[in-house]
Every structure is written in structure tokens, then in C-alpha cells.
Amino acid sequence: MKQSLSLRVSQHLALTPQLQQSIRLLQLSTLEMAQEVEQMLDENPFLERTEESAEREEFGLSATDAPVSAGEQLSESGSGADDGAAASAGERLSASDESAPADDLEGRLDGSAPVEESWEGDGTVEIAPDDSEWGGDAPPRNGASDDDETASAAELARSLISLQDHLHEQARMLRIGDDDAAALFFLIESLNDDGYLDGDLGDLARAWWRLAHPDTGLPSLEEAEEAEEQLRIALGWLQAMEPAGVGARDLAECLRLQIQELRNTPAARIALAICQQPLELVAKRDIKRLCALTGADDETVRAALGLIAGLEPKPGRRFVDVERNIVVPDVIVLRAGRGFKVVLNPDVMPRLRVHDVYANALRGQRGGRDSEGGHAAMQQRLQEARWFIKNIQQRFDTILRVSSAIVERQRNFFMHGELAMRPLVLREIADELGLHESTISRVTTAKYMSTPFGTYELKYFFGSSLGTETGGNASSTAVRALIKQFISAEDTKKPLSDNQLSDMLKEQGIECARRTVAKYREALRIAPANLRKAL
Template structure:
């Protein structure tokens, strides 16, 4: 085989570390970005929190990454800084988005905790019940029985093992009546209804804790103990036939039952609380909607001028190289944050411009909009729009919404126009809330009403939207009315 040299020209997309950092910061939520900033403050000595006086000098735009002119001219004119950092940091890409926004990680022991996470008490339902058991005066044998019963209670608060199996696992000298007595004692613990073996027993335990003079308590107990299945089916005619109760008695008794908790364990949750912090706000100023970023959620950063001035030109010592590298990383990090905020501002402003009807009238005026609409207006790639709208929230007069909420598919209208699926959901919700409880609107009737409004939609689509909003079917929404 003969050895030869060949010249080949090709194009290859290379993601520099700076571009990777910009893409990663762009898709982070405000809480994740705050943690990323804190981590960079720990790792990079050239970064520091900007002082309040510097904020006032920087003005409303607040660009803390600009160092003092003299320091930059003196320290960064060496041969190592001939390749200047570009003014515009690219954040747009034309390849498949392989970076997914990470979930908010839990803080380690070395990280800084906020006040709530340090001083809040998180415990499971079993811990809460054991705490009450330890405060209850009882014999050691009953305490042992109570521990076995609590171990058999699931996170919903229901007893998952028959009481006979719990009794068989204990000592032979313990009677079944003792186990049942301890179970009744635990069923009086907080939360009300805990330790029940069935839904009917759970609701009955809660009703027994009401005062005896509670209105319609007797009727509610009868419905729970003997006719709970009919209550769930909303078959009020059968309930009236079996109980001989009047319509008012049945309605008030069911209202009392609905105030109970079917899963008492849900009130004792050890899930961490997640707060939604808006990344931008929109307000109306002189009949124009104005978007502003929420600067309060992002700490203001600047370059440590003391360390920056220690950099010497044409000095390749280890300490000088360390400072140069970290100064470059600090400048790229600040530039990436600035580019992230600029892209977020552009996307939020474009969304507000296209959804002014929503800001004025609510979801019923939502316009159909997809990622390509924003991408074409801003001359960005759809993956960038998807990245910048994930876990980013906008504070509007209608409430706080994720930016992805404003994107929805379209449905054709009779006039040849388009209607947003979000607007259709709002219209359906408004129709159902105004319906006659004794004769609720069926999916076919809802479809006909939408068609009368010029919205062409199929019945199965109406059913899908209704189920997506958590609204039951017409038969389950029906309320008994003898006049209907």
C-alpha cells in the first residue's frame, strides 16, 4: 500500500465551552440560576457581589460585568488577551436540543440553606402518629400494639393490613380485643380519619368527631354507612327512595360529607415546598403593555478589581496564570447572564405583544401561537424559544403563568379564522359553570354550542378538553332536582 497525503475540506459544528455555558444558563430556571451564581461565587475569586453604590452608578440597565476602564486597559492589554471576547454571545443553535433543564438539586451539607429549609419540620405520617403515641399514656403492651398498627398505615392514612393479621404477629398472650381497643385509640389521633380500613369507616370516624348538634349530622351518617355508593354515583332519586329524606336534607347532608377528607394522610406531607418566582412582569403604562425583568431574583455580580489589578503583563507565573484564567471565566459568565436576560426579555416582550387580548380579557381571548411564530419574529431557532420558555414565569394582571402557557394549537372557525385551544377550554369552563345543575350540558350539547359560536370542534375533542380540566361528565355533574 502506498502512503499518500490528501487534502480534505469540511464543515464541522464545534460547541465551545463558552457556548455550552450560555446554552445551559439560558435554560435554567430562576432558582437554578441563583444556585449556579452562588456556586460560581464560591469557585471564582474574581467574582463578587456588586455593592449598592455600584448599582446606582450602573443605572437601570445594570451591567456589572464592565470593569473600571483604567484597570481593563492596564491589565488586559498583554499578549494573552489579543483575542478579544466578542460583544455578542451566540445562544442560538440549529441542532437538536440535547440539553434538558435539570431538576432543582437538593442542597448538600456544605451549601447555604435558606431560613425556611433550615427551620421547617418535615415528617412522614408514621412519624406524626408515633409522636402522638409517645404522648399518650398507655401500658408498654398497648404501646407495642400501637407501633405495629402505625407501621401498617400507608401514606393515605388507611390501614392496609387486617387487624387479625396484626394480632397474629403479636405475642400469644395478647387478646384481639386489646388490639381493637388500641386501634380505636389511634383512630382518634390527628389527622381525623386515620387508621380506617375503608372509605366508609374513614368518613364515619370524622363524622363522629363533630358535635352532636351539628345540622344534618344524623342524615350524613346514614348516607355514609348505608348509601355511600349511591352518593358516589349521584343517584339522588334512589337515595330519596331508600331513606325517605327530602331534597333539602339530602343536599345538606351531602354538603357535610363533601367537607370531609377521604385521604387524611394527604394533610401530613413531607414534600418540599416549591415556590414560583416570576422572571418577568408586565404592567400597563399609558395604554401600552410594558415588560420588565425581575432583577430581585438574580444577585448582582461584578469583577473584583483588587484581584484584577494584580494581573501582570507578560508574566507566566502560576499565580498570574491562575488570575488570568479566572478573570476570563468571570467575564464569560457575566456575559452569558447578560445574554440570557436579553433573550428572555425579547421573548417575553414578543409574547406580550401577540397576546394582548389575553392580558385584557383573560383566557377566552387567547390567540393560537406556536414556537415558530416567536422564532420567525425574533430570527431565532425554535429550540432556543423552547429553551427560554421552560420554567420561566411571567407575572400578568391575570395571574402568574409559565411562558409555555401562552403557546397553544389552533382550531378552525366557520369564518375561516383560527381559535386557540386555551380559549376553547376557557369557553367550555364558562359554559359548564353557568349550566343548570339539574340538567347539565352533555358533550354533544357543548359541541353544538361551540359550533353556534363558529368554532368547528369534534365531540371527542370537547371530551378531551373537559377531562384535561378535571371536569366530570354530565351524569356525574348532575344535581338532583325534582322539578326537572
């Protein structure tokens, strides 16, 4: 192998820890952001949450007091004229990268960037003007209130009883033996969120036997049969509890358990017979075949289907913890005269500042020689706390800028509703704000806006366009809303087919094919015409 020397000129941009943190914070949801703040409060002694109100300081990446270190500058190598060109490019990037949003740097990266391993301080340990509290308008996060009327939705959700607790409370009212009570307890704990009992009863019996006899290995045939019989008895107790249908193994059994709780009428008896048939016939409303299978007349079958339609397919649904369905908006849109004003939600803005006592103590020990290593480490932690506060502010500032641009572009939506939504893509907002498209994508993911028409994810306001007869464009969101409006006003005895919906859209001047109509209808979770037909 012949050895040789070669010279290659290249340039790359290093993503410092500060920039990486800014990128990461921008894409976090509200819940993830709160967790990140709590973790940083636990790890960094210079960071604290404050309850006092303070004036919001104007600072950002461009006003940071940390100079650019060697690892943060553009790395380049070369000689001759190429060195001058590369150096000028590095100066331009260094000058712009401190003031530009951190996420915009992704658009200029061609590959992986080396990572700075540590947070380098600048030797400053005094309290800087930008070390004060950020988010001063936010109320205390952990402020408890004695007024029940001001209880949060999360607190109300936590007060709801679970399905298992509801069933255990009923089980305590039964006068049964200890073995039956243990079997019933096992079945209750084996229910899923919908109130169904997953798995075969024999498999559950073997699992319960091994749980009750952990040191005896696999059960014998007689022991397995005895355990299964005991669970079968306990299952009878469980299925007699409220809500009706709990403990079912499948949908048909769930419906039968609920029908048995109803008054014994001809429709109820035919409904029981229908539940013993394939449920596909019920979904398709195949009345003729159901009449043939049950021996009932057309009117009785229709009454039975109407009875089945009023049953609860998921008995445990009302006991599911609703806290995970709570959406806290990041921005709030308010009416301001004839226009609209966009403000950040103070409830999601953390109130953080640098701990002045610790910072002053660090400043007082600057001259010590015995603890130079420890002093440098604490200095880095102080700088890290400052950068964290600044990156949080930049995150919310970027969210506010993007949200304001969206409201300005979709003004008709906030005045007239989703039918007035106009087509919008990420590139339009990116060009208007001077940001990269990837930044807009991060900002609009898992961020929510409270509007006069409800709370929506920021991505909801972006949609593709469909052509119109006049040569203009219609938003796909507005087309979906129009389809939903057509279906809500249809004759339930003669529901509109996808072809008919497509023709109705063409009458409105919107070119939308049948397959596109079907895709939008499925996205709206609307059943096809044959399943929407009234009984």
C-alpha cells in the same frame, strides 16, 4: 484487506464551554438558576455576591474581551477550491457566532460537536469595564427583615407545622405505656402526605418488630401476632386523633371515621351504610341502587350523599408544606398608560461581580516564572467568572425580549382576559426576534410571568388554533376558557354534555368536535356531565 488513502472535505462547529454554559443557563428554572449561582460562588474565588448598588454595564457575547481560540473556530479540512469555500464559511460563522445568542447555534448543528476542555483566557488580568456588578436593581437575597409584615411566603411556609408534628403533639398528651407510645410513634411516621396508612397492618407489624429487634432476625409467628395486636391498639389511638380520618387504610375507612365524629342522625347512619358499599356507586350518584342496598328512601340517600360530599378525602392535605407550591415570576407585566411594560423581577436576578482584590493580586504576579502553571490556572478561573456573569445577563436579556414579544402579541389577553387569547406558536416569536425555535422553547419552559390576571408559565401564552365560520382562527386557550364559562353557568340539575358544549361553540362560530371538547374539559379537570349533576 486493501489499504487506500482518501480525501474528504467536511466542516463542523465546535461548542465551546462558554456556549455550552449559555445554553444550559437559558433552560434552567429560577430555582435551578439560584443553585447554579451558589455552586459557582463556592467553586470560583473570583466571583462574589455584592450588596452595593452599581450601574449596570452594557456587555454581552459581542463585547467579550476573550479572543476566539483555535478550538472555538470552525474545524475544516480539504484542499484546492474546496479549501477557499470552507474557509469563507468558517469566517462567516466565526463572525456571527460571537454576537448571536448561544442557543441559536443549535439550529445549525447537524450532529455532535467536539467540546473544548478548558476555559482559555486571553492573558488579561486587569479589572475590565464589564467586571462590575450585574443585577444592581435587585435587593439583597439574604437580607433578613425584622418586620413580620414583610416576611416572605417561603418563611411563612416553613413556620407551618407538619402532620407528623401535629400528631406527635397530641400523642404526648396521652397517658400510655412506653411500648404503646413506641408503636404509636411508628404508625405516625408511617403516614403518607394525605394522612393515610399505606400497607397491610401485618406487614407494618413485622417491619416494626425488625426495627425494634435488629439483631434477632425474622420474628416468630407468636411475636408477629403480638406486634400486630400492639399496632392495632396504637391504630385505635391514632384514628381518634385530629384531623378526623387520619390513619385510614383506604378512602372508605377515611370517610367512615369522619362520619362517626358527626352527630348521630338518619343521614349519618345511611352515610355509614353507603361507605360500606362500592364507592363507584357514590361517584356515579346511582341513587336508585343505593336506595335498594341501604333500604333508605330517596330523600335520605340524597342527604347522606350530600353529607359525604362535604367530607375531606385527604385529611393531611392542609399540613402539606406549601413552600413547594410557591411560584416566583421571572418577569412582571405592569400597566404603562394605555399599554403594558415588561420588567425583570429583581428578586430572581443575582447580584454578581468579579472580586477586584483577587483580580488585582493576580495582575501583580504576572511576571513570576516560578508559578506560571498556577498563574495560567487562576487566569482561566478569572475568565470563567467573567463569562458566567455575561451568560447570566444574556439569559435574562433573552427572557425579557421573548416576554416583551409575547405581551405584544397577546395584548388582548392582558386587557380582557383569557377569552381574548389569540393563537400563537413558537415559530412566530422566533421569526420576529431572529432566534431559533429551540431557543424560544427553552426560554418559555419553567419561566413564569406575573400578569394582572395571575402568574402563568410563558408556555401558557402559546396555543393551537381552531377554525371559525368567518375563516379566522380561535386560540385553544380561549376555547377552553369558553367551555369553563359555559359549565360554570350551567344548570346543575341538567349539566351540559360534551355534545351540547360542542353545539354551543358552533353557535359562537367555533368549529370544535365533541372529542375535542372532551379533551379540553379533561385538561381543565372538569368532571363529565353525569358526575356534575346535583343531588
